[in-house]
Amino acid sequence: MAYDLPSLHALAKLPFTGIVDVRSPAEFGEDHIPGALNLPVLDNEERARVGTLYVQHDRFLARRIGAALLARNAAAHLEGPLAEMPPSWRPLVYCWRGGQRSGAFTTILKQVGWQGETLRDGYRAYRRLVADFLYETPLASPVVLIDGGTGTAKTRLLGALAAQGAQVVDLEGLARHRGSLFGATDTDQPAQKGFETALAMALRDLDASRPLYVEAESSKIGRVNLPPMLWQAMRRARRVRLSAPLTARISHLLSAYGDFLAEPARFEPVLEKLVRFHGHEQVNAWRALVAAGDYARLAGELIERHYDPRYTRSAPQEGDFELPLDGLGEADLQAAAERILARFGA
Numbered sequence: 001m002a003y004d005l006p007s008l009h010a011l012a013k014l015p016f017t018g019i020v021d022v023r024s025p026a027e028f029g030e031d032h033i034p035g036a037l038n039l040p041v042l043d044n045e046e047r048a049r050v051g052t053l054y055v056q057h058d059r060f061l062a063r064r065i066g067a068a069l070l071a072r073n074a075a076a077h078l079e080g081p082l083a084e085m086p087p088s089w090r091p092l093v094y095c096w097r098g099g100q101r102s103g104a105f106t107t108i109l110k111q112v113g114w115q116g117e118t119l120r121d122g123y124r125a126y127r128r129l130v131a132d133f134l135y136e137t138p139l140a141s142p143v144v145l146i147d148g149g150t151g152t153a154k155t156r157l158l159g160a161l162a163a164q165g166a167q168v169v170d171l172e173g174l175a176r177h178r179g180s181l182f183g184a185t186d187t188d189q190p191a192q193k194g195f196e197t198a199l200a201m202a203l204r205d206l207d208a209s210r211p212l213y214v215e216a217e218s219s220k221i222g223r224v225n226l227p228p229m230l231w232q233a234m235r236r237a238r239r240v241r242l243s244a245p246l247t248a249r250i251s252h253l254l255s256a257y258g259d260f261l262a263e264p265a266r267f268e269p270v271l272e273k274l275v276r277f278h279g280h281e282q283v284n285a286w287r288a289l290v291a292a293g294d295y296a297r298l299a300g301e302l303i304e305r306h307y308d309p310r311y312t313r314s315a316p317q318e319g320d321f322e323l324p325l326d327g328l329g330e331a332d333l334q335a336a337a338e339r340i341l342a343r344f345g346a
Contacts (some may be wrong), residue, residue: 004125006128006201009161016090016092016117017089019035020034020039020105020116021037021038022040022094023123024043027043027047034201037095039105050069070101072094076160080110085204090115092118093117094124094126098117099122102118103118135228141206141211143238144240145238146215146236146304147240148241149307151303152242152243152249153242153328155215158214160333160336164334166337166341167210167346168213169212170214171214172215175190178256178257184266189222192223216234239321240321241321250303251328252328261295264293267287268287273288277306321344
C-alpha cells in the first residue's frame with residue numbers, strides 16, 4: 001500500500017527507517033527528498049534509452065528492456081549499498097510518479113524480507129508540498145533584514161545572531177553564492193528545485209512569534225530565484241543598516257574572497273563585465289592591480305567606485321536601525337548582534 005505524505009512537517013516523523021530515491025542520478029542531483037539514498041534502477045543513459053523506445057517505438061520492448069536493466073541494477077544495489085542492511089530496515093521508496101520504477105524495486109525488497117513501501121505519486125507529491133509551502137503560503141515570521149554595503153560582514157553577523165539564539169536563514173549559504181558579481185564560489189550552485197528544497201527545510205519549523213533574520217538580497221542570488229512570498233516579505237521587512245570603516249571592509253573582503261586570491265584568473269571574467277559600467281581604462285587599471293597582487297587596493301577601489309555608489313542609489317533613504325560598527329572583528333559582531341536582538345527580539 002502506498003504511503004501518503006501529508007505535509008513537509010511529516011518528514012521529521014516518518015514511520016520508516018530510511019528513504020530510497022530510485023530515480024536516475026541526474027534527477028536526484030536536481031532535487032530529492034532530504035536524507036534520501038539514491039539507488040537508481042536506471043542510470044541517466046538507460047533512462048533516456050528506455051524513454052525514447054517507449055515514446056517513439058515499441059512500448060512492450062521498452063518495458064522488457066527496462067525490466068532487464070532494473071533487475072541488473074537492483075542486483076548491484078543488493079550486493080553493494082544494501083548488503084549490510086538489517087532485516088528490520090523499512091524504507092520509503094519513490095521515483096518520479098510513484099509508478100513502475102519504485103513499484104518494481106519495492107517488490108524486490110519485499111521478496112528479500114524488507115517491509116518497504118512506495119510514496120504515492122512519488123517525487124511529484126513531495127514537490128507539490130514544497131511549491132505550495134514556498135509559493136502559496138505567506139511567511140509567518142516577521143522578517144528583519146541585515147543590510148549594508150559590500151564588505152560589512154553581513155553574513156558573519158547572521159552567524160553571530162544565530163549563536164545568540166536568533167532565528168536565522170543564510171540565503172547565500174543555501175544558494176552557494178555570495179550574492180555579488182564576485183559571488184561565485186568554488187562549488188556549483190544548486191538547481192532551482194534543490195535550492196527550494198533547502199529553503200523549505202530551513203523555513204519549515206520557524207516560530208511565527210519570533211523574528212526571522214536574513215541578509216538583504218536581490219530577488220536572484222546567482223542563478224537561483226527567491227520565491228515570491230519570501231521576496232515580498234523581505235521587501236516589507238524592518239531593516240538593520242550596517243556601516244564600517246573602509247579598512248575593516250577591505251580586510252573582511254580579503255578574508256571572505258580568499259578563493260579568488262588563490263586563483264587570480266577568476267577575476268578576469270568578472271572584471272570584463274564591469275567594462276560597460278566603468279570603461280576600458282578603469283577596468284584595465286584594476287586588471288593591473290590583480291596582476292600586481294595588490295588586492296587591498298583593488299577591494300578599496302571597487303567598494304568606493306562601484307559598490308557603494310550603487311548601494312547608495314538602491315538602498316532605502318532611511319533604515320529602521322542604523323548600526324555603525326567600529327570594526328568587523330568577532331567581538332564587534334557579537335556586540336552588534338546583542339544590540340540588534342535588544343531592539344528586534346530573538
